[in-house]
Amino acid sequence: MPYENLQTIAPLPPVERGRSFVLSGDPKGKNFVYCAGNSVVIRDIANPSIADIYTEHSAKTTVAKYSPSGFYICSADKSGKVRIWDTCNKEHILKYEYHPFGGEIRDLAWDGESKRILVGGDGRQTYAAAFLWDSGSKCGDFTGLGKTVTSVDLKSGRPFRAICGSDDATSVFYNGVPYKFNKSLKDHERFVNCVRFNPAGDLFATVSSDGKLIFYDVAFTRARGVSDGKQIVTASGDKTCKIWDVETSSVVNEFKIGDDIKDQQYGCLWQNNDILSVSLSGKINYLDKNSGKICREITGHQKNINCLTYHSGLKAAITADYDGNVCYWDAIGGEAKNFTGKGHGTSVNDVATDNLDGLVTVGNDNKLRISSISEQTISDSATDLGGQPKSIAFAGNNQPVVLTTEAALVVNGNKVSTTNLGFEPSCIACFGDKVVIGAKEKAGAFQYSLAGGELTNQTEIAIKDPVFAMRFSPDGQKLAVADKSNCISVVDSNDHHVIEKVYGHRARITTLAFSENGWLASGNIDQKIFVHNFEDRKVEIPLAHRMAAISGIEWTSDTRLISSAQDGSLKTWEISFN
Template structure:
């Protein structure tokens, strides 16, 4: 038995309102970088379905930047640690680790020879540092600011210059190395969010929360002009990125637009209108070869189209918050992966038909809270259950997904089991003497199994529109966490907090077929293979096991399926393809061989 990781459908950037998102670009122009939680995500710019995730930071990562050589990436986290790691090997081996200051790192810049690194942020004792990449020894001092430094950049041509931008409304200009403070730039009236040198080093710009973008001489720091006259944008400007030939730049703003500027005339050539919703605020951008990218507050990554500024060429969707539930569905020769996240967002990933990993989401009003469970019913409707006390039925229509607005209070709320039929609540079991934690209905429709926090699985008889308690129950090894019948209805598998999966044989009066041991922590989710001979379980130990029903010792172990995060969802596309989700907000597709 063996496994292979076939696809990683990566999370979106983790966004925060009013906080700029720094995107990193590969010097060869193939990939781009961003962060989410403790992960650094590397995505192929031409095919974003190709992704790699770096998960070695113990704390939330805030920024990652390629070295100009392209061989290394430096990433910084909220604790002030900088990790410099290899990009050429699959293992991303750590080269060096430093702690230039204690506190959140907000931006990183390299010198063009890939030998010196500047980093800035919210240090307790200082707000920035410049050091040699191979020894960590200081090559100057970043001073001159009285508050958090948001942004830093280094001129990519000699003589070297360094600029920084801070919450004290000022920029600072440094000469070096060793880098020494020369003067402050006090042209902004609010926070300076982003500072960037042009690739040729002739100019640099500063962008602020006051909607202003100023241009300066790259060598002397002398002010040249303000882009767009009095104001570049109606809202705060969070990010700027230069064109490779240094003649143009793009700027991303809270006014929900991205602008393309001609630097020579200081006028906007194009305004990209990104929408009217608050989630359409633009907090990051990157000019990478021919690609112009921007990031919305929603986390969506937009590929801008100069010839059609009101409609991006493509928008990369997905999850930016932890995924809590998962199901798969086949329709018209294609497989669809549905996943639901902590913030109520439901994503659709379509596979096959030439679309490997095309993300979409539902139109209409969705859930407002954590999506706990999802399944596809006999009418090909997606049924989702959420902590917002609703169950929703979603149907396909005209190639788009439209929500059927059916709201039902609480499927269970600690002491209730609610039985739904034809989108209606038809029966309720309440005043229970146990806490229901999980449920499953036999494929034949005759039995409803409900697992409790007391470790018992109660077997209710389905009679028309009611559930009848005939006093039948079976025992799990501990408090029940999840349960599912095999597709043919022959077995019921139950997971529990005591790290065990128990499989019962339905036809033999629910006698125990096998107990499956292997997890090192609470088992939280399980899913049956379409062949009814295997099932997968996922636990708080970050492991996935694929078990053989008739032989508890014949198992396939996938350790660190989602590193640093437990597995939250499992689903099978076919007998040899397993899908996993996790709190790292990514979806992974595995190929299994038995």
């Protein structure tokens, strides 16, 4: 193939405050799975930079779990749709699709035979349903539920049992199959957030917003001692995770995750020797059972990635998102480190690096911040731009040039030189003293010279449509300009004559990048990436980031490309014209 996806770096779990988050694992203990946006993310537990993303849901996904056989995953979404799909091939072929009730599904569970599935949620009048996986036939009647079911579980072995936790502070127990009401447990005082059976099936536990963890045996007595599953891990809004001994109801180990509100814990998973928890920030914590400490942290983005830049000296990508988070990525290993500090506190619209140690960010707080990459802390000191910034680039002797909605600003320390453009700008590209600014509403792009900290000598580049993206070649001799007609014009940066025009995109082009050997990559809002080698050949990656617009493209070598998208993911591609 002319392209190969070498690596997929998945978005973090999109945790919502006050709502538990479901992490689940596969029976072999190799992967864990969670939902993000309209997608389902499968990550390798030993190497989380290895990931796969399932994107066939049309609504926001809420829960996904492996079947005990490991051959299928059942995932559900906010519309009440359930999809059962294959895990053994890359295409994830759909096996069955059902709609058990018309409302959001909050949790689901398989039985131990991989034959029956229980779902719970807000079906307006139906709050839980059980069905056969291969026919969708009903196999239970879930009465006794008065409000939204937040959590469900099935006993793995015979005789089958089911448990549902609800927003009305009750846990309802059912005998099966078919599942019928047995008993309503009302020991909690607030919402029941999670219910789970132990592996042996002779014990189940419930946790609630009242802070209580209650163990029951299947005879509904407060349990002491079980045949299997002698310890349990819990995650809490008090920013801790705890391992409990079931027999003594005592804490074996406590993990203090942090002190910030973003360190609240909303989900956990115990899979073989690995214990994982999820913070409100989306950070995934690996917990060491013996030491009581965090042994590994997985960071990244929960929300849309707005921008991407690449530091060739450090071989690192730097991204920023809608929430104001800035991440440093090892382009080889895929590990991320979040920049610390208060930062912009809002959407970061663009980032740029001087390929030394400087990182410049601009955000919706109308501020520019210059930070140290090596310190990985967003600077507290900021330059007020007087308007909302749209884009940024380095020109001249590493001077930041910022576009706002009406002007171009040259920043030199605390001094800001403003050039009123007379049009609304869309994008900027710089090389040396050349500064080119595209027009958003009117046709054309305009080249300026940077001299004495100011922009002078405006020259028009004849483009027939408004401009959406631009990029200089590494030697500065060529300028690629993408316009409203989805045409990319490659012009000579000196006399502005058109060298070549390239086509292929059918939607707005958002980003461009030249490789050192002269290949041009482009990405658009229609999830597509094109690579042109200007020898009448091109490589098309039709669904580079399925369900998400491409927000950034950078070359990491002559043939290797990294891309970011508004689903919070990054991908690495190997391109070949052979």
